[in-house]
Amino acid sequence: MDVLVTTEWLANELSANDLRIVDASYFLSEHGRDAAAEYEAEHIPGAVFMDLAEIADLSNPLPAMLPAPEKFASRMQSLGLGDGSRIVLYDNSPLHTSARAWWMLRTFGAHDVAILDGGMAKWKAEGRATATGKESLRHRHFTVWADDKGVRTLDQMKANLDSGAEQVVDARSPARFTGEEPDPRPATHAGHIPGSKNLHYSTLFNDDGTWKSKDALKAAFEGAGIDLNQPIVATCGSGITAGVLVFAARLLGNNAALYDGAWSEWGADRTTPKAMGPA
Structure with a gap:
């Protein structure tokens, strides 16, 4: 199974005994x-x-920090998700x-995990079946x-x-990144x-919510000044949308890491340096 699957592929696999489908909307x-x-x-x-x-x-x-491994495993078991x-x-x-859910599952030991390209919107746009209830x-x-x-x-x-060993890439909007727009969290620096x-x-998605082509994703990273052949750490506001950058990097062959505390931690910590303006 590829890490990014199509709606057509999923429709053909719906009845497979080992397949588990998960709505990770947040x-x-x-x-x-x-x-x-x-x-x-x-x-x-x-x-x-x-x-x-x-x-x-x-x-x-x-917000949204990783749970203890025991809690995560317990929740997955209750959802019918397990080894194999x-x-x-x-x-x-x-x-x-x-993308955040994908990163969490990978962190906690699930190996065969994919994302449905286009998500629920594409599934519905194609007139495919849906269900109600639980x-x-x-x-x-x-x-x-x-x-x-x-x-x-942190x-x-x-x-x-000091080391500069890993490139840091921030998934937030340009206005939040530069500090032009204040952070929405109280006592958090811009x-x-x-x-x-x-x-x-x-910017990594097409208008219909599908992921852009690998060439377009590569161009986006390079346009931001990121070398995909070197280590990457993704960050954002609370560790959620950084998952998008991590997944996109994975599509391009880079096993990027994620800073879980993100700006909600760094921006509120009085001991951390902050930069303003463009990169």
Whole structure:
């Protein structure tokens, strides 16, 4: 299974015993939408709902931080996702949140994980079948495991300021990156991590929500000043849309890491340097 699959491929695989489909839609409060309610109203047949708002470290004041491996494994088991499952993720979010779910699953040991190109919007536009309510799947064993090589912490990001070992690319809008637009979180500085580059996540998609071609993705990274042959760390506001950059880099053969605390941590920390203006 490729890491990016088409709606046609998924339609042909719907009845496969090892296939698990997951709606990983997630919204911010300003979107005024309820991901769980939208899932129950309409989803791809057989899909379960992965609640990214709840599958997080809720004891951490930072938003959307990775949960403990035990919690993640427990939630996956309850969704019927387990060892040996082929997992296809989709979303219906402007944030393209299936990319964050893909990164989480990979971090916690799932190997056969893909994203549905175009998500729910493309599936519906093609007139394909949908289902309502909740799906009930038998619990499956999900081995508790975490591989942190793709995760970056605040201390590691501080150390990278001096070493420059990894290129830092920021998925936020240009106005947020430059500091022209203030951060929406209270007591959080505007601007960006010094030395980082800006590549707004939304520019990596076509108008219909499908991913741009590999050539176009490569051009976008290079246009932002990123060398795809060198290590990359993606960041954003809260670690959600950075997943889009990580997934795009993976499509291009680069195993980028993700700074989970993102700007909500860096921007609020009084000990970190902040840069303003363009990269």
